[in-house]
Amino acid sequence: MLDDLRANLRRTVVVLLACFGVIAVALGYWQIWRAADLGQDPANPRVADERLSQPRGRILDRTGQVLAQSESTASTRRHYTDPSLVHTLGFHSDRFGDTNLEAAFDAELRGERSLSPLDRLARQLFHRGPAPNDLVLTIDKRVHDAAVDALGKSDGAIVAIDPRSGAVLALVSKPFFDPNASDEQLAKLQSDPAQPLFNRAVQALYVPGSTFKTVTATAALDTNLVDLNKPFLCTTAIKIGTYSVDCKNSQQIPRLTYKQAYAWSSNRVFGLTGLLLGFPKLAPINGWLDDKPPGPYPWTEAGASVRPSGDVLIDYARRYGFERSIPFDLPVAPSQIKRPSTEWTPELLVQTAFGQGEIQVTPMQMALIAATVANGGRVPTPYLAAELRSGGASRQVHEPNQFFSIAGSGDTARTLRDFMVEGVDNGYAAKAAIPGIKVGGKTGTAEVGDGTSHSWFIGFAPADDPRIAVAVIMEHQGSGSDFATPAAQRVMRAALAVQ
Numbered sequence: 001m002l003d004d005l006r007a008n009l010r011r012t013v014v015v016l017l018a019c020f021g022v023i024a025v026a027l028g029y030w031q032i033w034r035a036a037d038l039g040q041d042p043a044n045p046r047v048a049d050e051r052l053s054q055p056r057g058r059i060l061d062r063t064g065q066v067l068a069q070s071e072s073t074a075s076t077r078r079h080y081t082d083p084s085l086v087h088t089l090g091f092h093s094d095r096f097g098d099t100n101l102e103a104a105f106d107a108e109l110r111g112e113r114s115l116s117p118l119d120r121l122a123r124q125l126f127h128r129g130p131a132p133n134d135l136v137l138t139i140d141k142r143v144h145d146a147a148v149d150a151l152g153k154s155d156g157a158i159v160a161i162d163p164r165s166g167a168v169l170a171l172v173s174k175p176f177f178d179p180n181a182s183d184e185q186l187a188k189l190q191s192d193p194a195q196p197l198f199n200r201a202v203q204a205l206y207v208p209g210s211t212f213k214t215v216t217a218t219a220a221l222d223t224n225l226v227d228l229n230k231p232f233l234c235t236t237a238i239k240i241g242t243y244s245v246d247c248k249n250s251q252q253i254p255r256l257t258y259k260q261a262y263a264w265s266s267n268r269v270f271g272l273t274g275l276l277l278g279f280p281k282l283a284p285i286n287g288w289l290d291d292k293p294p295g296p297y298p299w300t301e302a303g304a305s306v307r308p309s310g311d312v313l314i315d316y317a318r319r320y321g322f323e324r325s326i327p328f329d330l331p332v333a334p335s336q337i338k339r340p341s342t343e344w345t346p347e348l349l350v351q352t353a354f355g356q357g358e359i360q361v362t363p364m365q366m367a368l369i370a371a372t373v374a375n376g377g378r379v380p381t382p383y384l385a386a387e388l389r390s391g392g393a394s395r396q397v398h399e400p401n402q403f404f405s406i407a408g409s410g411d412t413a414r415t416l417r418d419f420m421v422e423g424v425d426n427g428y429a430a431k432a433a434i435p436g437i438k439v440g441g442k443t444g445t446a447e448v449g450d451g452t453s454h455s456w457f458i459g460f461a462p463a464d465d466p467r468i469a470v471a472v473i474m475e476h477q478g479s480g481s482d483f484a485t486p487a488a489q490r491v492m493r494a495a496l497a498v499q
Contacts (some may be wrong), residue, residue, distance in 0.1 A: 039095040056109040059089055062263035062386065083178040084148045087199040088139060088171045091179035096186055107389055108133045133466035136387040138167035147172040150487035154474040157200040160491050163371035163460060163469045165400035166380035173200040198439060202332045206473055209444030210265045211456045212355035212368055217262055219316040220273050221415050222408040227284035231255045233291040234266055236282055243347040245271045250336040262419040263427030265328030267354045274353020275299055276340045278308025299346055300366055310344035313353065319367050319407040321379055327404055329384040335361040355444060367471035373420065374466035375411035378403035421463045431485040434493055438463035443480030452476040457484035461492045469494035
């Protein structure tokens, strides 16, 4: 009996000692090994309290105009000078966290990432507090304001980019909201059907309409599929399977060249081009674009398929950045040619080639298409953050004049530049014209299935030495010629006036 009692006591002691050992190890791990991490954890109440009073660096436009800064009242509060910049700057909130550039450069704005190695060492040795860094953007407030005014009351987006450097001069999304009242309004904004929290410039996916013909034309020109000097007749609609595609856009020029077909946005010409991309032995394809082709269309022959043509179109779209993660300071939704599960059919490919079908694009992607043509076929790497400054030190954030892909040859880009100039001089993009300056552009009127159309324009200026490229999308407005095109002209004029 006594022996059993002693055995039970020993087991109890062993269990208690084991428990104390586990507790000791856990305390040692959290208080010694993980102490530094816990001290900086945002969930730590002490850290959260410090952040309430911690200053942040300013955010400036490229000319030094203050766009965001910290103001000290009872606590340090972030102030934004213009609500229309919210989709670029984001907001800093102790309740909801940080968004957009405020989130991407949070550590730099707080000074946790110092510009100088000596400063970082001094902070550690002498326990100095962080010195906030100012963030200088590529945004030009004057160009931004012109873009906001150009959109007017329309929802949509405008992206304006220097095609040489990749610097983004304006990134506007409408509707927007006031970031100075984000803490009070966020719950209401989340349920707003207009989706003011949504950054349409880089996250919204739209049908591009005829602006996508630029990609189809790139594929045809870069593979030497067309003869630019040989006209063809385009007056009648043709049936592709169950789908009818016509020449209504270019009916005022029954016999036209490939350049004129682009300037006057012929759906039949570019729809057939897409279907013929996989048949290079037929080059030049001009006769197949005519009212009376030289024979049965090649994809209708026994055993033939349009898949090779679709593969060529996808290849050239990917060269522009489709279905890829575009490098940028803000996340950009990937643009797509079609749903991955969808197989190519003649009906789908003909629609895709002139900008309908299942294509989904961001305004940023379309701005890069215009910038690529302006940049000799190289797809510029876009960026917003230009420089970090603290005291007398500064550091460049991005290397300008970089490109992340090549869409086509220099000769192809020069030909497309001529096509886009023709579109402004003698085509649907006429309202993009700027007196004394050659402008290149392409319009788009994208049907969206509810009886309305989105209004599109992409273009650049001056055509002989482009300094600005733009993409404009105005939701449910109608004709690209009548709405997005004059809006883009206002933005290009503003950009050229300040560069």
